[in-house]
Amino acid sequence: MGTMNEHAVAEVEHLGKVYGTDGAAVVALAEVSVRFRRGEFAAIMGPSGSGKSTFMHCLAGLDTPSSGKASIAGVDLGSLNDEQLTQVRREKIGFVFQSFNLLPTLSAWENITLPLSLSGKKPDPAWTEQVIEAMGLQDRLDHRPAQLSGGQQQRVACARALITRPEIVVADEPTGNLDSRSGAQILSLLQRCAREWRQTVLMVTHDPIAAGYADRVLFLADGRLVDEMTQPTPGRVLDRMRRFDTQAVG
Template structure:
């Protein structure tokens, strides 16, 4: 693995169930994710895109193949070391925000550091808070924040530990288009200005247009890739896949 490669999926396979009832979610997917690169993963429902992300981030265990973060083969780690790696090396952003309702925005943001027994780096934390535009909302609890503000808290929480990779599963799925654009702009800034690796699962061609490249999955396989995507280009590619599936 070269120095710029942050994460690797190596022939990842994932099946649920056994025998005739087995369902294949991934069928030998390989991909590399570079430092400072924003990758979108797209495909129809059931194509395996979320399963790929979960295996890559150590949230699920592949049936075959390997997932690497940095120099670590996730399958070789103990549960304790895998938990430590997820906490220190990976930032997570989900569609449902996943904030703790009894904590303030600030307490939610620094939660990964608190769990690790670490103190926040004041300069870096201030930079993250400024980037997500939450300096005047840090004392508010999630119920006192809009959906967009809650997702910005989730983004700040994902970034506060300076992870090697940020994985985002439909991060704009519960947001209006304007607020979604703000979150996508933030993820793109993370890659371009801060050099972080961002992997985002999305079904939205407009969201994919913010990325540096798009990986297309179908039936658990990597079927295409697009560099420097545009929303129109992604939509056209998806339509072609749909037409091929109908034949």
């Protein structure tokens, strides 16, 4: 596996997650194995309760799998203690959430550089300038979140996710609270992260239009990986989603 791992920025092997015990046990994930390359933009889709969020949380070290393993940049997350795991999450993974998760009392600049402040690091001027320019935030850095539109707030969140030059950007329904124009801007930015900056971008979404921006779409159902699609289009994704509604999967 050694040589294979060098190409996979993130990988899960036989990942399983069970909540509860015995009669009350709920299987959220069962035997999911998948690898993500550097510079890949992957979308994770599936019906409600299919295990999408659990999958992302286990991969990003926010939740512990019941079986199997998750690795980032060749490091098995299960082998790390809490302190090491926090460091991996802070330095190797950038998070973008549906609800922006910005701190209201901080300016856009302070929100963007927060992951570095927490690690006691200074921003790299050239990289920071590139990220802020790409997000179109040059004249918004002194503004607090309440003074920004939803789309601008999410662009601040994207800049915050990228500021540490992470291995992976994890985006959980990043366009869920945005109008279609702002959403399209965010999706184009995530696409650029993958193509230009060779970041690996993993996005949970239920939106076929959002999934159409990705290089590959993984479909989960009942905690299992049931299908994948390369070079997706919104129409093909929608057709695949409709089949979930008409068939009993698993």
